[in-house]
Amino acid sequence: MEPASVRVFSLRKILTGAGFLPFIVRRLLTAVVLILGMTFIAFSVTQLVPGDPVAANLGQSAYSDPEIVAAFKKEFGLDQPVYIQYVTYVGNLLQGDLGTSLSSKRPVTEDLKEYFPATLEIAMFAVFVALFLGILLGTISAMTRDRLPDQIIRVFSLTGVSMPVFWTAITAFYIFFFVLGWAPGTGRLEPGAEPPPNVTGLFTIDALLDGDFSTSRQALSYLLLPALVLAVYALGVITRFTRASVLEILGNDYVRSARAKGLSEFTVIRRHVLRPALLSIITIAGVAFASLLAGSVLVENVFSWPGLGQYAYRAAVGLDLPGIMGVSMIVATVFILMNLVVDILYRVIDPQMRDAG
Amino acid sequence: MRHKFKIANGVAISGALVFSGLLGTPATAAPNSLVVENVFQLTSTDPARSFEQTGNMINHALYETLITYVGGDASKPVPGIASKWSYNSNATQFTFTINPKAKFSDGKRITSKDVVFSLNRLKNVKGNPSSLMNGITVSAVSSDKVRITTEKPMPQVLAILTSPAAGIVNSVVVKACGGSDALDASTSDTALECLKKKSAGSGRYILKSFNLTTEVVLDKSKTYWDGVNKNGYDKIIVRNVPVNVQRLNVIKGASSVAVDLSPDQAEGVGSRVNVIQGKASNVFFFYLSANKAFSPATAFTSNPKCVEAARYGINYNKIVRYAGLGAVQAPGIIPSFFSGALTSKDAIKQDTARAKRAFDACGIGNTPVEIGYWGDGGAVNGLNFGSLAALVKEDLSLVGFNISLKGAPIAVSLPLYRENKEETGLWLWGPDWPDSTNYTESFSPGTKVGLRMGWPAGADTLIESLRQKAAITTDPKKRAAIFTTWQKEMNKRSPLIPLVQPAAILVADKSVIGVKDHPIWKINLPELTKK
Numbered sequence: 093m094e095p096a097s098v099r100v101f102s103l104r105k106i107l108t109g110a111g112f113l114p115f116i117v118r119r120l121l122t123a124v125v126l127i128l129g130m131t132f133i134a135f136s137v138t139q140l141v142p143g144d145p146v147a148a149n150l151g152q153s154a155y156s157d158p159e160i161v162a163a164f165k166k167e168f169g170l171d172q173p174v175y176i177q178y179v180t181y182v183g184n185l186l187q188g189d190l191g192t193s194l195s196s197k198r199p200v201t202e203d204l205k206e207y208f209p210a211t212l213e214i215a216m217f218a219v220f221v222a223l224f225l226g227i228l229l230g231t232i233s234a235m236t237r238d239r240l241p242d243q244i245i246r247v248f249s250l251t252g253v254s255m256p257v258f259w260t261a262i263t264a265f266y267i268f269f270f271v272l273g274w275a276p277g278t279g280r281l282e283p284g285a286e287p288p289p290n291v292t293g294l295f296t297i298d299a300l301l302d303g304d305f306s307t308s309r310q311a312l313s314y315l316l317l318p319a320l321v322l323a324v325y326a327l328g329v330i331t332r333f334t335r336a337s338v339l340e341i342l343g344n345d346y347v348r349s350a351r352a353k354g355l356s357e358f359t360v361i362r363r364h365v366l367r368p369a370l371l372s373i374i375t376i377a378g379v380a381f382a383s384l385l386a387g388s389v390l391v392e393n394v395f396s397w398p399g400l401g402q403y404a405y406r407a408a409v410g411l412d413l414p415g416i417m418g419v420s421m422i423v424a425t426v427f428i429l430m431n432l433v434v435d436i437l438y439r440v441i442d443p444q445m446r447d448a449g
Numbered sequence: 450m451r452h453k454f455k456i457a458n459g460v461a462i463s464g465a466l467v468f469s470g471l472l473g474t475p476a477t478a479a480p481n482s483l484v485v486e487n488v489f490q491l492t493s494t495d496p497a498r499s500f501e502q503t504g505n506m507i508n509h510a511l512y513e514t515l516i517t518y519v520g521g522d523a524s525k526p527v528p529g530i531a532s533k534w535s536y537n538s539n540a541t542q543f544t545f546t547i548n549p550k551a552k553f554s555d556g557k558r559i560t561s562k563d564v565v566f567s568l569n570r571l572k573n574v575k576g577n578p579s580s581l582m583n584g585i586t587v588s589a590v591s592s593d594k595v596r597i598t599t600e601k602p603m604p605q606v607l608a609i610l611t612s613p614a615a616g617i618v619n620s621v622v623v624k625a626c627g628g629s630d631a632l633d634a635s636t637s638d639t640a641l642e643c644l645k646k647k648s649a650g651s652g653r654y655i656l657k658s659f660n661l662t663t664e665v666v667l668d669k670s671k672t673y674w675d676g677v678n679k680n681g682y683d684k685i686i687v688r689n690v691p692v693n694v695q696r697l698n699v700i701k702g703a704s705s706v707a708v709d710l711s712p713d714q715a716e717g718v719g720s721r722v723n724v725i726q727g728k729a730s731n732v733f734f735f736y737l738s739a740n741k742a743f744s745p746a747t748a749f750t751s752n753p754k755c756v757e758a759a760r761y762g763i764n765y766n767k768i769v770r771y772a773g774l775g776a777v778q779a780p781g782i783i784p785s786f787f788s789g790a791l792t793s794k795d796a797i798k799q800d801t802a803r804a805k806r807a808f809d810a811c812g813i814g815n816t817p818v819e820i821g822y823w824g825d826g827g828a829v830n831g832l833n834f835g836s837l838a839a840l841v842k843e844d845l846s847l848v849g850f851n852i853s854l855k856g857a858p859i860a861v862s863l864p865l866y867r868e869n870k871e872e873t874g875l876w877l878w879g880p881d882w883p884d885s886t887n888y889t890e891s892f893s894p895g896t897k898v899g900l901r902m903g904w905p906a907g908a909d910t911l912i913e914s915l916r917q918k919a920a921i922t923t924d925p926k927k928r929a930a931i932f933t934t935w936q937k938e939m940n941k942r943s944p945l946i947p948l949v950q951p952a953a954i955l956v957a958d959k960s961v962i963g964v965k966d967h968p969i970w971k972i973n974l975p976e977l978t979k980k
Contacts, residue, residue: 143860144864150577151881154578154580157580157583167636196661262693266697269697278688279688283688284482396689398662403662
């Protein structure tokens with residue numbers, strides 16, 4: 093019997109087929125409810141922290157000056173009862189206003205526009221590397237089960253998921269920058285270098301769009317090490333998942349049939365093993381990508397990478413509620429979008445799910 | 450099989466080549482650029498709103514003040530924008546004459562209008578440094594003369610006016626940016642974002658670019674009114690870099706100055722850099738709350754005998770050893786380089802027998818006492834608050850106290866300290882302005898830290914009268930004597946126990962000349978030159 097997943101469907105047919113639009117609408121409506129729920133939880137949790145944003149943001153003398161404290165509270169609406177603050181926040185949110193950051197003193201949307209692309213750039217690179225190498229290594233590992241390559245890959249993947257990312261970052265920086273002199277250092281570009289004109293916020297792309305290949309290459313060289321460090325954990329996870337999925341599928345009758353028919357090993361793996369294994373790989377890859385966005389704080393700190401992680405850390409330390417909420421919104425939105433993308437890919441790969449509607 | 454190996458080898462070698470080729474060699478900034486790395490304490494480059502260390506360092510290069518200091522000195526004001534100044538005998542009226550040559554970077558002459566606008570704006574935007582202007586009024590006498598009047602005698606006005614927050618801005622430019630010096634400037638002034646994009650001062654440097662989390666780039670002003678420093682750097686890049694990475698960068702030559710290394714980290718940095726060691730302006734201290742009503746423990750910690758037990762129970766030498774090279778015991782709360790600072794012979798010495806006698810007399814027994822501090826790895830000048838608190842706990846436990854540590858993230862622990870909600874606490878104080886009045890006005894009963902320690906006005910008439918005397922005395926020698934006496938009395942009866950004044954360490958490439966630690970702006974960037 094041929095597995096259902098091997099049957100090929102046109103992507104266009106799936107995306108325009110019956111049931112797809114209601115599915116998307118349903119998911120988007122759910123997303124709105126989820127985001128509103130998230131704002132409530134994030135707001136409540138921030139209020140529960142026994143800290144004081146005024147004390148965290150004003151200096152020792154300013155904090156002792158009632159006029160300055162009053163002006164600060166008024167500026168950021170902290171003089172209002174908590175429930176009013178929340179209602180105001182949600183009201184502004186519905187108009188696309190995420191408030192003003194207590195630490196940067198500018199609209200959170202402006203801050204996010206600046207910091208999010210930096211994180212997106214390393215996260216995309218990291219997930220690409222993790223997916224490519226993870227699937228490759230996981231498949232090799234499964235194909236050579238219990239032999240030397242499998243053992244080596246398992247050690248590497250276990251190391252990847254076990255090592256604290258901060259430690260990996262510091263060690264990689266020390267080896268590749270300090271000892272070998274291969275890595276260019278911290279930041280997104282050389283000290284004092286002019287960033288490319290802002291189009292996407294991704295320096296590698298923006299420099300290319302500007303026809304500035306030198307800056308694009310420079311941006312890529314700065315991007316590489318932090319992205320690879322960020323990829324280590326996801327690579328470990330994807331390798332292990334791929335190995336497990338491939339091993340499970342390899343034992344199926346249809347794989348033996350394919351081999352018995354005389355198909356090459358490459359064709360068997362590509363068509364009859366990897367394709368059905370993709371379901372679980374896509375699930376974990378989606379979660380891994382969203383986790384990379386959320387979990388880049390430590391890598392960004394070591395590499396002085398001006399991304400969402402650094403912004404989130406600064407907001408958390410300063411009890412900058414609008415900043416914290418803004419980051420939470422972005423991360424939640426990315427998680428929701430990734431889940432949506434994963435579900436759509438399910439429908440592309442597995443027609444049974446499409447049929448189930 | 451051999452074929453597979455070849456493919457694998459090819460892939461591995463290509464990958465390594467691409468990897469090493471893309472990464473290339475460590476980056477260096479453009480020629481004649483200075484890269485200064487520190488952990489950013491920065492909110493903006495608007496002088497009226499910035500009051501943090503990194504902000505002070507940058508704004509000092511962008512905005513000049515009426516008077517200033519040279520090198521690492523913080524005691525003898527020298528002319529800045531003002532060429533001369535005078536003040537009356539009771540230090541309530543100060544007159545400054547603006548140097549007729551003084552111009553902003555756009556060529557506009559600096560007038561009294563700009564000075565009045567700048568200082569009124571500082572006062573009225575109600576930002577972090579606005580409290581510097583409490584009790585101070587500024588007015589124009591003529592186009593080149595300004596008068597500063599204080600509600601009560603304030604000899605510290607001169608020190609206050611050296612603060613980068615009191616930097617003089619081009620009123621025309623700032624007004625065009627939405628700036629205001631009106632009484633409602635806290636809501637009407639909208640120049641903040643504009644001043645992150647361009648500077649409006651008369652300093653030796655102008656702002657090229659600003660990023661709150663990565664770097665701030667300054668270009669040398671080509672039109673500086675007092676003569677362009679030919680040996681000064683064309684470009685200064687101040688970068689936000691974690692401490693351990695700062696160390697690697699400065700050793701490797703990827704940066705010129707590392708600002709935040711601890712004494713331990715400054716060891717073994719190699720021969721291509723200089724280690725410049727000074728005394729930090731921060732003093733770490735321990736206190737026992739005098740607020741009797743706060744908790745069962747403070748019913749005892751407010752007892753002078755309990756304070757005495759702690760004061761003589763602490764092993765100061767051990768704390769100094771922990772603080773490392775260049776650190777000294779703080780004999781009083783005023784740091785060593787300010788007027789009236791105590792000397793090492795005035796420092797409290799550990800006396801365990803006396804501490805135990807005082808402990809018994811206090812009667813606290815086994816009542817648990819908590820030490821509050823910045824606990825999530827918080828460290829300043831390389832000293833970790835948690836480690837210091839652990840050392841204090843160890844010593845006080847030997848005396849008999851039942852101590853537990855209660856560190857918390859800064860956003861949680863700082864409000865508890867500031868709102869007098871700690872039984873005991875371990876904190877530090879860095880000067881808002883470089884004058885000893887900053888300490889008498891902050892630590893006496895009824896003042897801000899006094900109140901944080903639960904020590905209200907009227908709690909100690911002698912210490913309070915010394916504070917009043919210090920505030921109105923203008924003669925430098927008499928002032929110094931008052932500050933000394935004030936500290937000695939504080940050491941006898943206040944809830945405050947000064948612990949340690951750490952070293953201030955700067956690590957700089959040997960090609961950089963003029964690196965000195967300053968208590969307010971850390972490094973005087975415009976003074977740095979290339980060998």
